[in-house]
Amino acid sequence: MKVSRNKIGKRRKPMKSSANTSEIARGDTVASNMDANNGFTFTEVNSVEASSMKVISCHFSADGKWLATAGHDKKAVLWYADGLKPKSTFEGHTSLITDVCFSPSMPYLATSSFDKTIRVWDAGNPRDSLHIFRGHSTCALSVDFHPNRNELICSCDGNGEIRYWSITDSNCAGVFKGGTSHIKFQPRLGRYLAAAEDNAVSILDVETQARQDLLQGHVKPIQFLCWDPSGEYIASVSEDAIRLWKLGSGGEGECIQELISNGCKFHSCVFHPANSSLLIIGCDQSLELWNTTENKSMTVPAHEGLIASLAVSTVTRLVASASHDKFVKLWI
Structure with a gap:
């Protein structure tokens, strides 16, 4: 793995780590020790x-008790996070599910699908979806709940169309262009929406729907986005690179770090839940642990296929x- 040497600056407290990393231990439960010292x-x-077919999305409930998964079998499954035992299954989509997410404050689950629809479910009642939103002209690829407006969700499709939906009145609350593969609201405030648009990231003002900035630099299409919990930093993932951006108060972004692949295909990422200086990157069969403060990374064998989604x-x-x-x- 080749790591670029861009300066990070005084961004966060560094993870306790050293240049010496131990060998990866393989066993029933032990995956790695990044720093024995x-x-x-x-x-x-x-x-x-979790399925008889490919799993391509996962998300934890706000309280951490549940994990939702979904994928090619057209179903969303709710699991007890403690023990990974199935609780319930949500069925209704007629094609594969591309994304699944929990509401941060309500017992709701949302799914997007190749069948062009967005569905909202009562997490405690898997019988029927509460809402079915139709309007996308092609495959719906991503969906997300606003962090503090319970009635608002957002989705995007393969034609670059972004739609806001109101759970309150079951209507489309706005349509605009700017996102193709993945969208994520800024945590906590939800002032901005980050949308992957081919090989760039659009930063959109949620209220005005105006684009505040277009973060450019990726060579290949962006497949996954994640914010750090503060909503100040965002990571974007393409097959050959992952870029870390710092967002200004006006929604303008600056790339402060980049990790370049030497052949390993990147696909997903998430900030470590206990240390925001550590990015976990999902690759083809492995996880890449990137200490952005020390600009070092290591590889952890993890799966037998592409790691399509990560959640914390x-x-x-x-x-x-x-x-x-x-x-x-599950990892800890």
């Missing part, structure tokens, strides 16, 4: 074959990985 470990604690719980500090190998795993 300072005791940082990243360990697999559970895994389950800041409550339990668990990390979930969902893969095309049909398995979902």
